[in-house]
Amino acid sequence: MSDTIEQKCLAKGAKLTDQRKIIAKVMSESTDHPDVDELYNRVSKIDSKISIATVYRTVKLLEESGIIERHDFKEGKSRYEPSAEEHHDHLIDIKTGEIIEFVDKEIEELQIKVANKLGYKLVDHKLELYGIKKKS
């Protein structure tokens, strides 16, 4: 797992510092969508000397390398998650803030079709559903 990350960093000509290894490891083990502050907390538990500036610089690096993905949900800050093999979108519970990941091929295909119809080639998209849990 971290091998891959390290290889990707090297491929970019980036130096493999301890800080980067730690941040990459913590991110790759995250199953939620931490913001920078939360990531900084987790990383600090491993090495308390890492500065938040380095965390900011590293998430930017990892994002540009396609290793993690940034999301701007309806808050004032960015959240990150490791890039998945298969693309997915998010449903956010507006009561609890819980984030559920989902995949829907039909929607994906329709998006491409819509973009085409408008004369565009789709290169990226963002789909977020906001909902409240139904009583079961």
Added chain:
Amino acid sequence: MSDTIEQKCLAKGAKLTDQRKIIAKVMSESTDHPDVDELYNRVSKIDSKISIATVYRTVKLLEESGIIERHDFKEGKSRYEPSAEEHHDHLIDIKTGEIIEFVDKEIEELQIKVANKLGYKLVDHKLELYGIKKKS
């Protein structure tokens, strides 16, 4: 047009000040998606004494009243547009920043279906397509 906005403000128990009238009018006449700074520029041309704090307070008020909508595209700031009768989504040209509005009923329906499948009632959603113009 501005009648509606004024009525809606009054219904909320909000006072109908000159500043609000001007900001609401400028927004209702906007066909693009201005950010607060741009809105402030436009408003200042009509009344140069209006402060940017008032613009921030007013867009928040108008948004909470459902009169305008906020969007967080992939920038660090919010953009606004008057609420439309019919809901629509956006396609953003990643080269030029141009924003194209579109409607696709099929996607809308699928979203509701997906949310239901996950046990949620869909109350809101955000769909943004990012693309590059195809040579015609």
Added chain:
DNA sequence: GTAGATGCAAAGTATTTGCGACAAG
């Protein structure tokens, strides 16, 4: 040894807020 990375604190953006003055209802 050298280019690139780090830590720190200062600087930048975007946005919010406390407060005294003011105006709408």
Added chain:
DNA sequence: CTTGTCGCAAATACTTTGCATCTAC
């Protein structure tokens, strides 16, 4: 009158950056 609103400047939240030091390669 009274309550909400305004303008101003200070404050906040998130993120970036200049610089001297340090470290991976």
